[in-house]
Amino acid sequence: MADHPASTRIRTAVVGTGGIVTGAHLPAIAAHLDELELVAAVDIDQDRLDAFHTTATAIDGIGPVTGHTDLATMLETERPQLVLLGTPPSLHHQQARAALTAGAWVWAEKPLCLTLAEFDDITAAEGPAGTGPYAAVVAQHRYGSGTTHARRLLTTGELGTPRVAHCQTTWYRNTDYYAVDWRGRWATEGGGPTMGHGIHQTDLLLHLLGDWTEIRALAGRLVHDIESEDVSTALVRFAGGTIATVVNSVLSPHEVSRIRIDCDDATVELTHLYGHTNNDWTYTPRPGIDDTRVTNWRTNPDDTPSSHAAQLAGIIHAYRTGTRPPGSGPDARRTIEFNAALYKAAFTGRPVHAGDITPDDPYYTAMHGNHPDWAPATTEEQQ
Ligand SMILES: NC(=O)c1ccc[n+]([C@@H]2O[C@H](COP(=O)([O-])OP(=O)(O)OC[C@H]3O[C@@H](n4cnc5c(N)ncnc54)[C@H](O)[C@@H]3O)[C@@H](O)[C@H]2O)c1
Numbered sequence: 001m002a003d004h005p006a007s008t009r010i011r012t013a014v015v016g017t018g019g020i021v022t023g024a025h026l027p028a029i030a031a032h033l034d035e036l037e038l039v040a041a042v043d044i045d046q047d048r049l050d051a052f053h054t055t056a057t058a059i060d061g062i063g064p065v066t067g068h069t070d071l072a073t074m075l076e077t078e079r080p081q082l083v084l085l086g087t088p089p090s091l092h093h094q095q096a097r098a099a100l101t102a103g104a105w106v107w108a109e110k111p112l113c114l115t116l117a118e119f120d121d122i123t124a125a126e127g128p129a130g131t132g133p134y135a136a137v138v139a140q141h142r143y144g145s146g147t148t149h150a151r152r153l154l155t156t157g158e159l160g161t162p163r164v165a166h167c168q169t170t171w172y173r174n175t176d177y178y179a180v181d182w183r184g185r186w187a188t189e190g191g192g193p194t195m196g197h198g199i200h201q202t203d204l205l206l207h208l209l210g211d212w213t214e215i216r217a218l219a220g221r222l223v224h225d226i227e228s229e230d231v232s233t234a235l236v237r238f239a240g241g242t243i244a245t246v247v248n249s250v251l252s253p254h255e256v257s258r259i260r261i262d263c264d265d266a267t268v269e270l271t272h273l274y275g276h277t278n279n280d281w282t283y284t285p286r287p288g289i290d291d292t293r294v295t296n297w298r299t300n301p302d303d304t305p306s307s308h309a310a311q312l313a314g315i316i317h318a319y320r321t322g323t324r325p326p327g328s329g330p331d332a333r334r335t336i337e338f339n340a341a342l343y344k345a346a347f348t349g350r351p352v353h354a355g356d357i358t359p360d361d362p363y364y365t366a367m368h369g370n371h372p373d374w375a376p377a378t379t380e381e382q383q
Helices: 019-031 046-057 071-076 089-101 116-124 146-155 199-209 291-298 308-321 331-347
Strands: 010-013 036-041 066-068 084-085 105-108 136-137 162-172 213-221 232-238 243-247 251-263 266-272 279-286
Touching: 010 019, 010 071, 019 036, 019 046, 019 084, 019 136, 019 308, 036 046, 036 071, 036 199, 046 066, 046 291, 066 071, 071 089, 071 279, 084 213, 089 105, 089 116, 089 136, 136 331, 146 266, 146 279, 162 199, 199 243, 199 251, 199 331, 213 331, 266 291, 279 291
Parallel strands: 010 036, 010 084, 036 066, 084 105, 105 136, 162 243
Antiparallel strands: 162 251, 213 232, 232 243, 251 266, 266 279
8 A cells, every 4th residue: 555545546446247357357456456446346246246345355455345236326426437347348348438438447358349330439438638538458468578578679670670470379168168148159259269369469469560461361160159250360461571370269279379470580489378477488599699689688687477467557557647558549459450350351251451441341340241151140149
């Protein structure tokens, strides 16, 4: 409680007290209790709300947390300044809008929303530049010292020009996983591993390499009886000239999350599963590189793991300074646009360029783009 007395701590609420809020948001809040005061929790399921209350209030420094089963009531009675959303994906759009309209900043779980149209509608509800409120998306793999270090080496040219990259999310999900009603459906999850799983790695790839310009892709529904894909692959060209491959799968018994970037002077690789530390990053020099340079690449003075807590520090800083937070605005839109373009390229069999998907494009309002092989057959099925 060092820096701020209770009265100046940021009044924080969580919405959806399930797996991710209890397992990741709560520890992140607990790591920032000098800045945050957890005042309220919302869930439509009273049992989950009660379980969350028990877990939260057992943490030293977290006082009573008022439980609510209705978001609008919570916003009106608790007047939170920061709202963390951990509800199923289809709810994020309207819940983010409601919180922004009530004057609260929003940090929503991935995906922030299901379409580019929803994304633009959320940002339209943000406050003015310089004050906010703003809406940001959880992208915890972008944070932590390993990413910061690698990005600095890449963007300063220390590793030479990035030429070839691989981005791999090869995970395994069984039929029980898809028994949860909101999963595997366009209207509720927004897509398959492209939107729900690989989004962490592709977002990190874009964070490291910058703007993408062109995508060609394939998608398949190979194993699971779901509406969306269970595997997608893409070929991507970046503005800086790098050519990359992307694989998003939930069919892969040997699970791994991987990024590899071959630059003129070195290959940088990240290999992990659900989060990384410095040790998960390696740097391999090309022959002839001076030892001192290699030692500097491999020496990272800080060791902060990627985590919700690491990103939340940036959200708090942005709130305190009234600046756009990391993981919001054009930066977050680029990742959603990447996914929309990947689906469009896969389903139409044609390359898609950045900026192609405008509001009159069917892939602007639905990731399936109303494609007859991929969109639910009737409007009723989309509910
Ligand atoms: N960042 C990550 O690494 C990561 C990992 C897992 C899940 N997620 C994301 O977190 C979100 C939630 O996933 P989860 O696995 O925690 O799901 P979950 O089902 O465990 O939790 C969702 C909770 O939301 C509640 N809820 C449903 N409708 C609600 C409403 N209208 N108002 C308030 N609460 C409501 C449910 O009762 C449930 O408690 C998803 O967007 C998912 O993609 C992110």
